[in-house]
Every structure is written in C-alpha cells, then in structure tokens.
Amino acid sequence: MKILTIQDISCIGQCSLTVALPILSMCGWETCILPSAVLSTHTAFPEFVCHDLTETMPDFTAHWKKENIKFDAFYTGYLGNEKQIAFVRDIFQELGTEQALTFVDPAMADNGKLYPAFDLHYAEAMKELCFQADVILPNLTEACLLTDTPYQEQYDSDFIDSILKKLKASGAKIIILTGIGYTPDTTGVMIAEEQQAIYYSHKKLKKGCHGTGDIYASVFTGAYLHSRNIYQAAKLAADFTLQCIENTVNDPSHWYGVNFETVLPSLANNLK
Numbered sequence: 006m007k008i009l010t011i012q013d014i015s016c017i018g019q020c021s022l023t024v025a026l027p028i029l030s031m032c033g034w035e036t037c038i039l040p041s042a043v044l045s046t047h048t049a050f051p052e053f054v055c056h057d058l059t060e061t062m063p064d065f066t067a068h069w070k071k072e073n074i075k076f077d078a079f080y081t082g083y084l085g086n087e088k089q090i091a092f093v094r095d096i097f098q099e100l101g102t103e104q105a106l107t108f109v110d111p112a113m114a115d116n117g118k119l120y121p122a123f124d125l126h127y128a129e130a131m132k133e134l135c136f137q138a139d140v141i142l143p144n145l146t147e148a149c150l151l152t153d154t155p156y157q158e159q160y161d162s163d164f165i166d167s168i169l170k171k172l173k174a175s176g177a178k179i180i181i182l183t184g185i186g187y188t189p190d191t192t193g194v195m196i197a198e199e200q201q202a203i204y205y206s207h208k209k210l211k212k213g214c215h216g217t218g219d220i221y222a223s224v225f226t227g228a229y230l231h232s233r234n235i236y237q238a239a240k241l242a243a244d245f246t247l248q249c250i251e252n253t254v255n256d257p258s259h260w261y262g263v264n265f266e267t268v269l270p271s272l273a274n275n276l277k
C-alpha cells in the first residue's frame with residue numbers, strides 16, 4: 006500500500022507532514038509526500054516564514070507520471086491556496102490506482118475562525134475537494150464553513166444532525182466530525198455514513214492542544230486502511246489523540262503541539 010500525503014512541512018510545530026509521515030509509517034504504510042509549502046513554524050506562532058511550493062508541485066507529479074507511479078490512497082491536509090486545491094483534484098484523477106481511496110482533512114479553521122492564511126474563497130474551493138472525497142475529517146468550524154452554517158460554540162445534537170445532513174446533501178460520503186462534545190467534561194467524534202451516524206465520546210481534558218486534528222486524521226487514515234472499519238478507526242484515532250494530549254498537558258511550555266512521539270509504540274500495538 007502506497008499512500009501520498011499532500012500538506013505543508015512546518016519545520017517546527019508537530020503538525021502536518023512532521024506528524025503524518027511518522028504516524029503513517031508506524032501504521033506500516035509506504036508514505037510518499039508532496040509538500041505544499043515549507044514554513045519555519047506553523048501559523049499559530051506570532052510570526053512565521055512561508056515558502057510556497059505551488060509552482061513546484063506539478064514538476065514533481067510530472068516526474069512521477071513519467072515513472073508511472075500510482076498511489077493506493079491519498080490523504081490531504083493543510084494546503085496553501087485555491088490553485089493547490091484544484092491541482093490536488095487533478096492528482097486524485099491522474100495518479101491513483103483504480104481503487105484508490107481519498108481522505109481529506111479540510112485543515113483550514115478551528116474554534117470558529119479561519120487560520121491566518123485563508124479566506125472564504127479558500128473555504129469555497131475546499132468544498133469541491135471535500136465533496137468528491139471518500140472520507141472527510143472536518144472539525145465543527147470547518148463543517149460549518151463547508152455548509153454555510155454560522156458557527157456556534159454552544160450546540161445540541163439537532164444542530165450537529167443538521168450539519169451532517171447538509172454535508173451529505175452536498176455529496177459527502179464518510180464524514181468523521183471531530184471535537185463534538187455535549188457535556189463540559191466530554192468530547193468525541195460523530196462517525197456518519199449513508200443513513201447512519203454513530204457518536205463516540207471520551208473524557209475531555211482541560212487543555213486543548215494545537216495539532217491534534219492532524220494527529221487524529223493521520224491515525225484514522227492509517228488505521229482505516231488496515232481494518233476498513235470506520236468506527237474502529239475513528240475510536241482508535243480518538244483514543245490515541247487523547248493519550249497524546251495526556252502526554253503533553255503537564256508541560257505548560259509545550260503550547261504549540263502534542264508530544265505524540267513517545268505514544269507511537271502503543272499505536273503500533275493497538276493496530277495489531
């Protein structure tokens with residue numbers, strides 16, 4: 006199984022490719038990468054330097070086409086701009102094996118706000134990519150943007166059901182909606198497919214950590230490709246993400262990411 010993951014390299018920050026690559030490798034998959042940009046740090050730092058790779062990406066894929074390289078799965082995260090989103094849609098068409106699966110983490114917003122580099126045009130373009138993917142993994146802010154729904158900090162299960170309905174009506178297939186909690190001490194994921202939706206919840210730690218969406222999506226992708234069972238993969242990813250946060254909360258200086266590295270061996274064990 007050869008996976009191509011397309012997202013940025015944040016040199017410091019424990020997110021995107023520096024998380025996806027070790028996790029997918031730990032899951033046992035040959036992991037190929039197409040960096041969308043190289044940043045000094047992720048964009049939650051007060052300043053960052055970003056070298057965009059929009060013009061480089063087609064040169065790399067042209068070479069792969071010459072070599073007749075095909076991928077069994079694609080997993081996309083943080084992308085640089087609308088042009089890259091359109092290019093990723095071409096990559097799905099042209100570089101996949103016949104049965105290739107596509108996993109899209111819209112990675113553009115959190116806590117009711119778009120990340121600094123993005124605007125509503127980007128969110129609009131992301132809809133096209135999400136509604137053609139086999140699996141999408143939005144958080145609630147991203148799901149609101151994908152459905153033109155005003156973000157609500159407080160919500161109930163009717164609100165979440167209405168979002169899932171809108172996503173499905175737009176063409177979403179498997180939806181893993183992350184960070185959904187109905188009580189102050191719990192959080193969880195809604196796992197929705199065709200007519201049914203299942204909710205998996207677990208305890209919520211006081212501190213939210215940056216980069217957990219990338220950890221979640223990487224583990225889900227790696228695990229789903231093993232079991233082909235969405236619920237199992239969603240639960241494994243949730244439990245692993247929680248373990249990573251537990252491994253980080255006692256280190257207040259570590260605000261920019263989660264210490265997932267020392268938890269990786271337990272991921273390999275749980276996959277067995």
Ligand code: PXL
Pocket residue numbers: 013015020021044046047048049083112120215216217218219
């Ligand atoms: O974790 C998502 C992410 C990925 N890459 C970059 C980011 C962020 C979130 O802020 O800034 C560059």
